[in-house]
Amino acid sequence: MTTYVVTVPGTFLDAPTAEARSTLVRALRPVDPQSTDFGEDEELDILTMYGDSSAFSVRVAVDADNPPAAEGAARDLVNEALGVAGFTEETARLGDPVITGIDAE
Numbered sequence: 335m336t337t338y339v340v341t342v343p344g345t346f347l348d349a350p351t352a353e354a355r356s357t358l359v360r361a362l363r364p365v366d367p368q369s370t371d372f373g374e375d376e377e378l379d380i381l382t383m384y385g386d387s388s389a390f391s392v393r394v395a396v397d398a399d400n401p402p403a404a405e406g407a408a409r410d411l412v413n414e415a416l417g418v419a420g421f422t423e424e425t426a427r428l429g430d431p432v433i434t435g436i437d438a439e
Contacts, residue, residue: 335397335398335399336397336398336399336404336436336437337395337396337397337436337437338395338396338397338398338401338404338408338433338435338436338437339367339393339394339395339433339434339435339436339437340393340394340395340396340404340405340407340408340431340432340433340434341391341392341393341431341432341433341434342391342392342393342394342408342409342412342428342429342431342432343389343390343391343428343429343430343432344389344390344391344392344412344426344427344428344429345388345389345390345426345427345429346388346390346421346425346426347388347424347425347426347427348421348425349388350419350421350426354419354420354421355381355383355419357418357419357420358381358392358415358416358418358419358421359380359381361414361415361418361419362380362381362392362394362411362412362415363380365394365395365396365411366380366394366395367380367393367394367395367435368380379393380392380393380394392412392415393434394408394411394412395437396408396411401433404431404433405430405431405432405433406431408431409428409431412428413428
């Protein structure tokens with residue numbers, strides 16, 4: 335198993351409240367990329383909002399056997415956390431996950 339840092343881009347179709355963003359970050363805390371060497375070095379945040387736009391990206395750390403499995407696991411984790419925060423696939427659309435780091439052991 336390898337630990338991957340995966341970035342999942344997305345767009346909120348309904349503007350998220352501060353409470354919803356906070357709930358989303360709490361739901362993602364167990365997979366915070368800061369827990370990896372790469373995340374510490376790069377000072378990665380779990381959730382990044384882009385200015386006044388509705389675009390965002392989520393960065394998570396996942397353990398997987400290969401890159402496609404890591405990307406799929408990351409997408410599932412982000413979808414689940416969005417659901418906890420009250421978003422649906424219709425109110426928060428996700429783009430394709432991208433591996434942005436591999437944790438060096």
